Amino acid sequence: MGRMTSDEPDEVSGELPEYAERVLDVADLIPPGRVMAYGDVAEWLGEGGPRQVGRAMALYGGAVPWWRVVRSDGVLLAGHELRALAHYREEGTPLREASRVTEGHLPRLDMKRARWDGRPPETGADTGDASHT
Numbered sequence: 001m002g003r004m005t006s007d008e009p010d011e012v013s014g015e016l017p018e019y020a021e022r023v024l025d026v027a028d029l030i031p032p033g034r035v036m037a038y039g040d041v042a043e044w045l046g047e048g049g050p051r052q053v054g055r056a057m058a059l060y061g062g063a064v065p066w067w068r069v070v071r072s073d074g075v076l077l078a079g080h081e082l083r084a085l086a087h088y089r090e091e092g093t094p095l096r097e098a099s100r101v102t103e104g105h106l107p108r109l110d111m112k113r114a115r116w117d118g119r120p121p122e123t124g125a126d127t128g129d130a131s132h133t
Contacts, residue, residue, distance in 0.1 A: 020056040027064040032091040034116035037072035044118050074109035081106050
Protein backbone atom coordinates (compact mmCIF):
# COMPACT_ATOMS: atom_id res chain seq x y z
CA MET A 1 0.00 0.00 0.00
CA GLY A 2 0.96 3.63 -0.08
CA ARG A 3 2.08 3.88 -3.71
CA MET A 4 2.66 7.59 -4.03
CA THR A 5 1.62 9.63 -7.05
CA SER A 6 1.10 13.28 -7.71
CA ASP A 7 -2.64 12.59 -7.77
CA GLU A 8 -5.08 12.63 -4.87
CA PRO A 9 -4.33 10.02 -2.18
CA ASP A 10 -6.89 9.24 0.52
CA GLU A 11 -7.13 12.53 2.45
CA VAL A 12 -7.23 10.90 5.88
CA SER A 13 -4.51 8.25 5.73
CA GLY A 14 -2.38 9.48 2.83
CA GLU A 15 -2.66 5.99 1.27
CA LEU A 16 -4.46 4.86 -1.84
CA PRO A 17 -7.86 3.22 -1.49
CA GLU A 18 -7.47 -0.58 -1.48
CA TYR A 19 -9.34 -1.06 -4.77
CA ALA A 20 -7.19 1.55 -6.53
CA GLU A 21 -4.04 -0.14 -5.22
CA ARG A 22 -5.24 -3.47 -6.65
CA VAL A 23 -6.00 -1.85 -10.03
CA LEU A 24 -2.53 -0.31 -10.13
CA ASP A 25 -0.96 -3.65 -9.23
CA VAL A 26 -2.66 -5.21 -12.28
CA ALA A 27 -1.50 -2.34 -14.51
CA ASP A 28 2.06 -3.03 -13.31
CA LEU A 29 1.72 -6.69 -14.36
CA ILE A 30 0.75 -6.00 -17.99
CA PRO A 31 3.78 -6.76 -20.17
CA PRO A 32 5.20 -4.15 -22.55
CA GLY A 33 3.44 -4.30 -25.90
CA ARG A 34 0.23 -5.67 -24.40
CA VAL A 35 -2.93 -4.05 -22.99
CA MET A 36 -5.97 -4.85 -20.88
CA ALA A 37 -9.33 -3.11 -21.23
CA TYR A 38 -10.85 -1.47 -18.15
CA GLY A 39 -13.41 -4.28 -17.99
CA ASP A 40 -10.67 -6.90 -18.31
CA VAL A 41 -8.96 -5.50 -15.22
CA ALA A 42 -12.24 -5.54 -13.26
CA GLU A 43 -12.89 -9.12 -14.37
CA TRP A 44 -9.35 -10.16 -13.44
CA LEU A 45 -9.85 -8.64 -9.98
CA GLY A 46 -13.31 -10.18 -9.65
CA GLU A 47 -14.62 -6.84 -8.42
CA GLY A 48 -15.93 -3.56 -9.78
CA GLY A 49 -16.43 -2.73 -13.42
CA PRO A 50 -14.89 -0.68 -16.23
CA ARG A 51 -15.96 2.64 -14.72
CA GLN A 52 -14.42 1.87 -11.33
CA VAL A 53 -11.16 0.81 -12.98
CA GLY A 54 -11.21 3.93 -15.17
CA ARG A 55 -11.75 6.13 -12.14
CA ALA A 56 -8.88 4.49 -10.24
CA MET A 57 -6.61 4.92 -13.25
CA ALA A 58 -7.67 8.54 -13.78
CA LEU A 59 -7.02 9.50 -10.16
CA TYR A 60 -3.98 7.37 -9.31
CA GLY A 61 -2.58 5.83 -12.50
CA GLY A 62 0.27 8.26 -13.13
CA ALA A 63 2.78 6.04 -11.29
CA VAL A 64 2.12 2.92 -13.42
CA PRO A 65 2.14 2.18 -17.17
CA TRP A 66 -1.31 3.81 -17.60
CA TRP A 67 -1.22 3.45 -21.39
CA ARG A 68 -1.61 -0.33 -20.99
CA VAL A 69 -5.12 -0.03 -19.46
CA VAL A 70 -7.39 1.01 -22.31
CA ARG A 71 -10.84 1.27 -23.80
CA SER A 72 -12.17 -2.02 -25.17
CA ASP A 73 -12.65 -0.51 -28.65
CA GLY A 74 -8.95 0.35 -28.94
CA VAL A 75 -9.47 4.11 -29.19
CA LEU A 76 -6.57 5.99 -27.62
CA LEU A 77 -7.17 7.84 -24.35
CA ALA A 78 -8.57 11.30 -25.11
CA GLY A 79 -6.14 14.06 -24.24
CA HIS A 80 -3.23 11.63 -23.98
CA GLU A 81 -3.23 10.16 -27.49
CA LEU A 82 0.22 11.29 -28.55
CA ARG A 83 1.92 10.30 -25.27
CA ALA A 84 0.22 6.90 -25.37
CA LEU A 85 1.04 6.42 -29.05
CA ALA A 86 4.73 7.07 -28.35
CA HIS A 87 4.66 4.34 -25.66
CA TYR A 88 2.83 1.91 -27.97
CA ARG A 89 5.33 2.43 -30.77
CA GLU A 90 8.29 2.11 -28.40
CA GLU A 91 6.90 -1.15 -26.95
CA GLY A 92 5.76 -2.61 -30.27
CA THR A 93 2.08 -2.72 -29.25
CA PRO A 94 -0.05 -3.87 -32.21
CA LEU A 95 -1.89 -0.96 -33.81
CA ARG A 96 -4.47 -0.62 -36.54
CA GLU A 97 -3.67 2.32 -38.78
CA ALA A 98 -6.35 4.97 -39.05
CA SER A 99 -8.25 5.61 -42.24
CA ARG A 100 -7.98 8.99 -43.93
CA VAL A 101 -11.46 9.92 -42.70
CA THR A 102 -10.58 9.29 -39.04
CA GLU A 103 -10.33 12.53 -37.11
CA GLY A 104 -6.67 13.30 -36.46
CA HIS A 105 -5.63 10.17 -38.41
CA LEU A 106 -4.68 8.45 -35.14
CA PRO A 107 -4.40 4.67 -35.13
CA ARG A 108 -6.33 2.45 -32.74
CA LEU A 109 -4.98 -0.43 -30.74
CA ASP A 110 -5.38 -3.78 -32.44
CA MET A 111 -7.24 -5.32 -29.52
CA LYS A 112 -7.29 -8.83 -30.97
CA ARG A 113 -3.49 -8.91 -31.02
CA ALA A 114 -2.62 -6.54 -28.15
CA ARG A 115 -5.01 -7.78 -25.45
CA TRP A 116 -3.30 -9.60 -22.58
CA ASP A 117 -5.09 -12.44 -20.79
CA GLY A 118 -3.28 -12.08 -17.47
CA ARG A 119 -0.99 -15.07 -17.82
CA PRO A 120 2.76 -14.64 -17.45
CA PRO A 121 4.30 -14.08 -20.90
CA GLU A 122 7.07 -16.63 -20.28
CA THR A 123 4.56 -19.52 -20.13
CA GLY A 124 3.95 -19.27 -23.85
CA ALA A 125 0.24 -19.71 -23.12
CA ASP A 126 -0.68 -16.10 -23.88
CA THR A 127 -3.49 -16.40 -26.40
CA GLY A 128 -4.58 -12.78 -26.43
CA ASP A 129 -8.05 -13.34 -24.98
CA ALA A 130 -9.24 -11.59 -21.85
CA SER A 131 -9.74 -14.62 -19.61
CA HIS A 132 -7.24 -15.36 -16.89
CA THR A 133 -8.38 -18.76 -15.70
